[in-house]
Amino acid sequence: MAYPYRDDRETTTILSRHMGEPEARSLSGWLERGGYEALRKAVQMEPDEITDVVKDSGLRGRGGAGFPTGMKWSFMPSEPSGPHYLCANADESEPGAFKDREIMRWTPHLLIEGCLIAARAIRAPHVYLYVRGEFFPVIRILNQAVVEAYEAGYLGESVCGGGWSCDLTVHIGAGAYIAGEETGLMSSLMGGRAEPWMKPPFPAQRGVFGAPTTVNNVETLASVPGIVMNGSAWYRQWGSEKSPGTKLWCCSGNLTKPGNYELELGIPLGEIIHDVCGGPPEGRKVKAVLPGGSSTAFLTADELDCVTTYEGLLEAGSALGTASPIVLDETAEIVPAMRRIAQFYAHESCGQCVQCREGTAWITKILRRFEEGDGEPRDLDTLYDLCDQLTGRTICVLADSVVFPLRSSLDKFRHEYEALMRRGASVPT
């Protein structure tokens, strides 16, 4: 469920305006809400015109990396020698993130419309919508919407009667976090293990099935119809120069009102946690926050005045990531939480790179030792050493993802590790 944050929902929301309205799921309900008007407009536009509007809007990828969407599209060859593909990344599995699931389960047609407009911009005749396998209830909703869109002529031959054709195929994963990494996704889509590959070649040069490909996140694609309909200046009324627009914030952990909130980019993090989500339950104090999901660095209670833009959170020493703050209150313990995070990455490592495969497992084992009150002083050095070994040395960023929270937990909450040293072990000063 979405929790409307402000009363003026009509003017501050783009993505979540119709969340919570079951009628918006059906094609007729979607058309009553102005659905597919942006698509009608887009089929009359030249592909490069669409790309330019999105470029001017400053929309940045919502899957975590924040790469400018229009620029990504402009890397696609403008004179295709064969088919091009758009992959919609709906393999949402970053711990803390649950925004794409909400978009798909409430407004599946918004996503389909965004996919079609993006496909037209990059001249792709086929869209693969790669959905996380676990999302069965969501998949049912999406499948129904796709069939409806085909039957009504929004998908398939001559979209909206404009002479341009585009297909969309729903493809479901089967439980692999790494399939959310764009090259891992394409490996999986081609019928393989979801193993990422080295870049270059970049997907726009050589992607799925050897063809130029763009991979975009669900929330990114769902932001596109509004931008095409209303223009880039309209989108830029929200957010900052470098981080325009609105964003779904998935707030979880120790919170009174966890949930999804669509907010303008740039609100101070503390305001989101306290004013929007009601802070931790029973008036407890915040101890730490992972502001962008489990793969971003911890911020302490003293660092919550930073602004929630891509640049603001980088400056604060963390990252916006998927905009999924996980809040730990004063009763939560850092070491078990960090162990649980590390355990996830150890489980999800695809195993191609030694540093990642071994490193994530070692980190988990060492943290478990601390959790059992059996840590040793040298373990802290080993953990720091592993942080160095796991950074920037692997094919994809899964290994780096565990380092961000780990290193920051060691730097900022060392005392919690020290309290879990084996009795009698001396603590270096």
Added chain:
Amino acid sequence: MSRRLHPAVAGAQPFQLSERDPDAPLFGSEEGRDRLEAILSRYPTKRAALLPLLGYAQELHGWISTGDMEEIAGVLELTPAYVWSVASFYTMYNKHPAGRHMIQVCTNISCHLNGAPRVLEEFLEQTGTVEGETTEDGRFTVLEAECLGACGFATAVQINDAFHENVTPERVAEILASLDGPESS
């Protein structure tokens, strides 16, 4: 249950169901042939149909046997070893028969902070099994799951193809009772 699916969604059907027919032929039926043809029509290579077909096998049989893998390898012109290497990479493909109710309790960070380990314990205790195992009567398999993408509704539990949100240890008995009665023989 023969139904013609739109080719756009033929390879994307929920495959973790409680109704199963372990003896149904994969491609020997009209439905199986329709499904295969619809899936193949959506990809430029045969190999790309592998995940959708593994899903179809599990949808039908509840798990994927080596026989199923060999049959899929045959229609896609792949080796059985390759199919196994892919199937074994993904956690959702059951390589052994699972209980009729596959209970997956998310214990990842957001759920962990909201008491998920106790929810998992409660499920294990009330079903009388250990993590990763199936009860003797074949009703329940209980698993510790990685993030289910429902972090704001902790603790998240998935039972077959349905989601249960905001699960507390107190609600476990009621959830189990809602599934079905004891296995009738």
